[in-house]
Amino acid sequence: MRMQLILGEALTGLRRNASMVISVVLVTFVSLTFVGAAMLMQIQIGKMQDYWADRAQVAVFMCRADSTVTTCVDGAATQEQLDAVAAQLDSPALGAVVRDVRFESSDEAYQNLLDLYGQEYADYVTPEQLGETYWVNLVDPAQSDVITEAFNGTPGVDNVRNQLQYLEPLFSALTVATYIAVGIAGLMLIAAVLLISTTIRLSAFARRKELGIMRLVGASNRFIQTPFILEGVFAAFIGSLLAGGAIVAGIHFGVNGYLKDRIDFITKWVDISDAAVVIPIIILIGLLLAALSAGFAIRRWLRT
Secondary structure: OOHHHHHHHHHHHHHHHHHHHHHHHHHHHHHHHHHHHHHHHHHHHHHHHHHHHHHHOOEEEEEOOOOHHHOOOOOOOHHHHHHHHHHHHHHHHHOEEEEEEEEOHHHHHHHHHHHHHHHHHHHHHHHHOOEEEEEEEEEOOOHHHHHHHHHHOOOOEEEEEHHHHHHHHHHHHHHHHHHHHHHHHHHHHHHHHHHHHHHHHHHHHHHHHHHHHHHHOOOOHHHHHHHHHHHHHHHHHHHHHHHHHHHHHHHHHHHHHHHHOOOOOOOOOOOOHHHHHHHHHHHHHHHHHHHHHHHHHHHHHHHH
């Protein structure tokens, strides 16, 4: 009976402040959608980094005839220099770092270039312009600096490059976009908290006579506060569910229906299983913020 009375009071408050409740729902929906999008973007960045870190290689480019670095003053790398680099890559000193090594001759590099870009490049590029390369897969991609340091200044080595360096600008741009989404979400959450507080205080003011009577008959502060807190929680819960629906729709239509067919170099995308992790979190965030802000607002009002 007591719970039924509390729920009845909460529903009464929702009906009396329908416009404000709708505002709370919408602001909560938008803010939590941004929070969920930011979380999914971080998951996507992590998936991309894991995928490319496992496949990205460190390239040890040997000297070409036209190389100008100091380690290539004698022109193209000699067979002795190639053997020395191969022996160093296979040495015990690098055994804990190097997983496997693939040697690519200048002729193989030339043919791979033609296969990738077409035979028309045969008129502009020669095998001698490409040179030989050792493609190194690492046990731990984070240790690419070990290979760079090992061959820095080695005769016959033009330069050493980590393929992940080419993806760093993309990861940085996505991270900045995530920060922007988090910033917007934070501002919207502040607006939601203020709206919830205002809604609860207006609802309490509209029922000030009823609250006065409840105080006179000995109702506890918790009994008085609970319906107002439920009002805020209910509105935030609806907004959270709408945000969850928007996240699922974004993955289904935005990722699966649009991005997957147009961006080929990303092979691992966020999916519904990731949404199943994010949605409960944003719902919990919405409920906690609503309960705390509503409880604080009605507690302050009862003191006045």
